[in-house]
Amino acid sequence: MKINDKRQITSNLSRWVLIIIGSFFTGLGILGIFLPLLPTTPFLLLAAACYIRSSERFYNWLINNKWLGNYIKNYLEGKGVSLKVKVLSISLLWITIGYSAVFIVNTFPIRVILILIAIGVTIHILSIRTLKQRKGDDNI
Numbered sequence: 001m002k003i004n005d006k007r008q009i010t011s012n013l014s015r016w017v018l019i020i021i022g023s024f025f026t027g028l029g030i031l032g033i034f035l036p037l038l039p040t041t042p043f044l045l046l047a048a049a050c051y052i053r054s055s056e057r058f059y060n061w062l063i064n065n066k067w068l069g070n071y072i073k074n075y076l077e078g079k080g081v082s083l084k085v086k087v088l089s090i091s092l093l094w095i096t097i098g099y100s101a102v103f104i105v106n107t108f109p110i111r112v113i114l115i116l117i118a119i120g121v122t123i124h125i126l127s128i129r130t131l132k133q134r135k136g137d138d139n140i
Contacts, residue, residue: 093125
């Protein structure tokens with residue numbers, strides 16, 4: 001661990017609390033990959049912020065992780081989100097919202113709210129820059 005890095009916490013208790021919180025946010029970020037209304041990148045950014053202050057090992061694991069690291073790197077570098085992720089996110093969003101609106105929710109105003117949320121999230125996803133992928137790069 002870098003002793004001179006001012007961003008890192010020296011207290012053992014604070015260090016472990018940040019590791020636990022970072023792990024919690026990592027879990028939420030992973031859930032966000034599969035649950036369209038739960039954001040992935042903000043939770044992973046929070047996890048990275050906790051890890052960089054508490055554990056170089058956890059931070060490096062997160063940043064260099066095959067599936068999670070690209071979310072953080074692409075966001076921090078302003079590259080955007082891959083077309084594959086956009087299509088997957090919007091598809092899962094509409095499948096889950098559509099299913100909920102048709103089969104789960106019985107109240108019309110709630111159905112309208114769900115559809116409006118789906119439209120808003122879709123607009124947000126489409127407004128994010130599309131990442132240009134290299135040939136042969138299949139990482140999501």
